[in-house]
Structures are given as C-alpha cells and as structure tokens.
Amino acid sequence: MLEITSLQARVEGKAILKGIDLTVRPGEVHAIMGPNGSGKSTLAGVLAGREEYEVTGGAVRYLAQDLLELAPEERARAGLLLAFQYPVEIPGVSNVYFLKAALNALRKHRGEGELDAVEFLALVRGQLKTVQMDESFLRRSVNEGFSGGEKKRNEILQMALLEPRLAILDETDSGLDIDALKIVADGVNGLRSPERSFLVITHYQRLLDYIVPDFVHVLMNGRIVRSGGRELALELEEKGYGWLEAEVTVGA
C-alpha cells in the first residue's frame, strides 16, 4: 500500500524529516507518536503533497505509483485522504456543496457517473448518523463557525463519504473532549477494512485506547526511533518521551 524509504524533507530551509522508513500494508493501522516538533505533521503534509514541504531525499511508493510525482488532487483521487489537524474554513460554500464536489471529483476519476443532488443527499444522510450530526450541518459553510469537535467530525464524515484507501489522521484527537473523541474513533473503527489502511498521528496514547493500532512508531527529531506493537504506546504513556530521548542519545 505505502512504502516510505529514507524520506527526507525540509520546511523553510530547515531539515525536518531526516530519513523515514515505513511500510504500511492493506488493512493495517499504524500509529505515529512523538513529541512536539518531531516531524509528525510534516510527514502527513509531505504525503498529502503540501507545497511548502520540500522533499530532499528518499522515495514514497503508493499503490504501485511514485506518490511524490503526483499533484495533491491526484493523490486524493488515488484514495489518499488527510484528515486535517486544523480543517480550513471556506465562507459561503455550503458543506453539502463541498462534499458533493469532492465526491464527484473522485467518482469522475474512477470512471463512475457523478451523483446529482438528490442521489448525493440520500447518501450523505446515512453517513451523517455515524458521526452524530444533524442535517443543518450540511447547509452551513464549510467549517465556518464550527466548534473544534464539529470540525473533526466533519473530517470523519468526509472520510466516510470518500472511502479512501489510505487515511492519514493528523492529530485528530487534539482539542477533543472525551465524547467527541469517542464519536471520531467510532467513525474510524467503522471504516476499518482489510483493504483500507490508516496512519494515525497523535501526541497522546489516549486516542489509541479507542482506535487500536497494529503498529506503533515513535518519531523523534525526524527519524523513527522505535517501532513496536500497541504495548509501545502504553510504555510511552508510563515513561514519557524523555525515556526514549535519553536512550536514543546514548545509542547514538
């Protein structure tokens, strides 16, 4: 599904990713953990194709394609979805209109017919329930005036609609209370399937109580310093990142 080798990237001239190796197979859920500034969000941004991140080395294969060669919208149409840490507001554009445009862009790419308003509404109504949102949500402008929790639920709604092959959740848990966190986690768990993979980026292990990962990787200073199973996350919670930091420094 996704194969990252020796990926290096910089932002505004500063090296952030210093050689990432990671393989994600279909159906797997990988958690990427790490302290602030370790490069977690940069990794998400590079994979989604954010312009301000400059790739300086390494390669990324995604579904037998060179991911880094694709424009951001081509990556999206190839089934890569990034759930944003800070979803963007688009005043005056209704959520339903935006969702329909996004879905139809994908459907067109896949050679399927575009859905008209009636068909789309029927589809989206079903999905709304999974994220516990009512229909007024569709008429509001994209993310404008949404609470933190509503914005994140909107991201999960898009995930449910767009049915990505690889979903990257960039600190989706940040700023969420426990109820919103559960809704988001339920939404994600409902989408887990043998064909769909997840990259869950988080600072806290709390989210991983609800979205249980197959693998946990710790990112520090632009490198994955340790990989393990779910127990690694629990160990981190107990000992903090400082423990690994000391170990890495000693090891280096």
Added chain:
Amino acid sequence: MTTSTQTIEQLAGKEYQYGFVTDIEQETVPPGLSEEVIRLISAKKQEPEFMLEWRLKAYRHWLSMTTPEWANVHYPPIDYQNIVYYAAPKSKADGPKSLDEVDPELLRTYEKLGIPLQERAALAGVAVDAVFDSVSVATTFKDKLGAMGIIFCSFSEAVREHPELVRKYLGSVVPTGDNFYAALNSAVFTDGSFVYVPKGVRCPMELSTYFRINAKNSGQFERTLIIAEAGSYVSYLEGCTAPMRDENQLHAAVVELIAHDDATIKYSTVQNWYPGDKEGKGGIYNFVTKRGRCEGRNSKISWTQVETGSAITWKYPGCILKGDNSVGEFYSVALTNNYQQADTGTKMIHIGKNTKSTIVSKGISAGHGQNTYRGAVKILSGADGARNYSQCDSLLIGEDCGAHTFPYIDVQNPTARMEHEASTSKIGEDQIFYCNQRGIATEDAVSMIVNGFCKEVFRELPMEFAVEAQKLLEVSLEGSVG
C-alpha cells in the same frame, strides 16, 4: 457550478468568447461631436422638437464641464472628436416592424450570443430588447406585454409613440448636467430601452435588454428609462458584450428608474464588455450613470450588478429614497483581472422618513486588477428613523492586485442608524490545498471559493442569470491562479 471537475486546460482555453465582429453594412455619421451631429442624430430618429432642444441644452452644458478626476482609475485622455456617435445597421433606418423584417445576420449575431430573438426560441419568461450599436433592432413579447398595459420598447420608439411620458420623466432622476458623462449621453444618446408598468400591474416576465457594440471607433450611448406606477412590480436585466479590438471604446449610458407608491423595481446587470487583453490593450471604458428615485411611499428599488468586463468601470447605481418607508438596495460583485480597473459602488440618499438602504459589495481582484469600492450614504435632516447597512468585502487573488474602499457617510439626522462592515481577505493556499486534498482541482477550488464569496449577491439575481453569472466569473478568472 456543476463543472467542478473541469480541468485547468479546459478553462484556460476559454477566453473572452464574445469577441467576434458581425459583418454588416453600417450607416454612420462622421466622427466628431458638434451641434450639427446632434441635429443629425435627432433628425435620423425623427424626434419631436423638445428632444432636440433637450439634447442641445445638454451639449452646451457638457462643453463647460471637465472629465471627473476623482475616481481611482487611470487612462489616457479621450479624444471626443475621434468617436463616431451614431452607427446603425443600414438595412433598417426606420426600424423593422416585426421580427421577420430583422436582418438575418443580426438574428444570427444574437443567437451566437445566446440570446435568441425569435419568441418561440426565446428563454421562457424573458422579453428582450436587442440594442446593436446605436439602435434597437428587435423587441420581443411586445404584444403580450402590451395586453397588460405594459410598454416595453426601444427608447426611440418611446420618443415617437409616448412623448408625454418621455417628456415627463426623462432627466428627472439624472439631470442633463449631473456629471460629465451623463451630459455627454444626454446630448448624443441614440437608443436604449423604455419600460412603463401601469398601476397595480405585476410584470409577468423578466424584461431584458441586450447591448452589443459592434462598429469600430464608435461609442455606445444608451438611455434606459423605467417607470413603475403605484403598486406595480418589474424585474429588468441588462447584458452586454463587444468585439475584441485593440482600441478602447467608450460606453457612456444613463439609466433612470422611478418607483411610485408601493412599487418595486428590481434592476440587474451582468456586464461583460470586452475587458482588453492580458497586457491591458483595448477594452471598453464603461462610464455609466444609474440612479433610481423611490418617489412614492413604500417603494423599493433594488440594484444588482455583476461587473466582470470592461477595461475600466466607473459606475455608482444609486437610490434617492424620497418616499417614506422606501427601500434602496445595492448588491454588487465587481471583478478585475489582468489590467482591468473598476471604481464602483453606490449612492444612497435618504430623504423620507424610515427609509432603509442595504449595500452589499464584493470586490474581487486578480492579476494586476485594481478594484475600488466607492459608496456614499447621505441621511438628510428630515429622514427620521433612517437605516443603512453596508458591507464591503474584498477578495485578493495573487500578489499584484489591489483593493480599495472609500465609504462616505453624511448623517444630518440624529435618529439615523448606520452599520458598516468591511473585510479584506486573500484566497489562502490553505483553502486551495484543502480542496485539492479532497480531489478538487485548483481552478475549480478558486471558482468555488469565489462563488462562496459572492453568494449573497448571486442569490439576488433572477435564477437563469445567477447560473450565467457564476460561469462568467469562472471564465473571467481563467489563468489568475498559477
């Protein structure tokens, strides 16, 4: 926007698509302006004596005036002796009596512009007056409207057939000496549309005028007059296009609206004159005076404009709110791309008690475009309880464009309530990336964001034209995002 998945290439291929020239034999007067030319125009139109006097008075006044310099637009001086003030398709000196007599070449021209003039092919529910250079070439659905007492005809015809109405109202809202361009228009105007809606009648269809400049070196000076008697309602729309030419051409129109007690006039403009090329060469100078007078109690005049064309736009559709409880509205989207300049806004003059005005202006600047909102709200001492709400938003696309806002407020009554909101924003990389990440191409993302920005204005347009306006914005923004 059902075209949300159009590719950049498709959009890039679409430039100004109305730039063709109709090859038709023209009758013109020699370039230049003099009393003689004005007499010639008046004679050609078989006008009554009062019209000629009116024109000459305006001309003499104009000679004493100077070009307004206060607007935030820049262009070389115009040589008014180098303009052709009258150009008409030769075949119809007197105007055809019916559509069957209209030169087929002209019918084809309007068809190409998407304005079929044959009534059976016409857009349902829209009556059209087609003005080609200096003359009206056809007006549809006249009989149907006539049965209800509604007069919808070319201005020339109104002068001949309804001189008493023309005499009573012409210049009553925009006097001949109002400003430089209005004076020029009053002296040389050649045609335009005339609408009269009798008492208590609700006009059952959209009335619309389609203006086309075709002749080279000619100016277009049209005059529109709409009178809504007590308790009547009319919705009117104008559209305009011109061929692509390297020289600038002048369009100086005057529009006057009069709404009596409880009457409503809704006036919409989709302005798509040729804007000039990417380097700013050519294009129409659109110097227009539009004003409505809410004469009666509870009357309402609503202006909606979508200004995407012209090299330079200079216009301030305003309302004189004379009747108590009268309402004036101004909804505007003005877009400047490449080297276009727009200085546009409104004037709301509150005279009557409890008069209310709403101003919503959306300026979009892209390329090297310069976009200025200029609006005046004046509340006179007798206007107890007057209210105004103004909202001016600017959207910038790219680094080389500009947005400017000049609100003028003059309040002479302490009971007045004014609200003014203004914002300037840039289409963010973040917004575009967010759309891209959902599979939406950049050009489509920009259209979507711009349309969202303009939504409050578009929803004021008649349904059929709201869709047109959206498409027009997409085309006009083509290539503005790298």
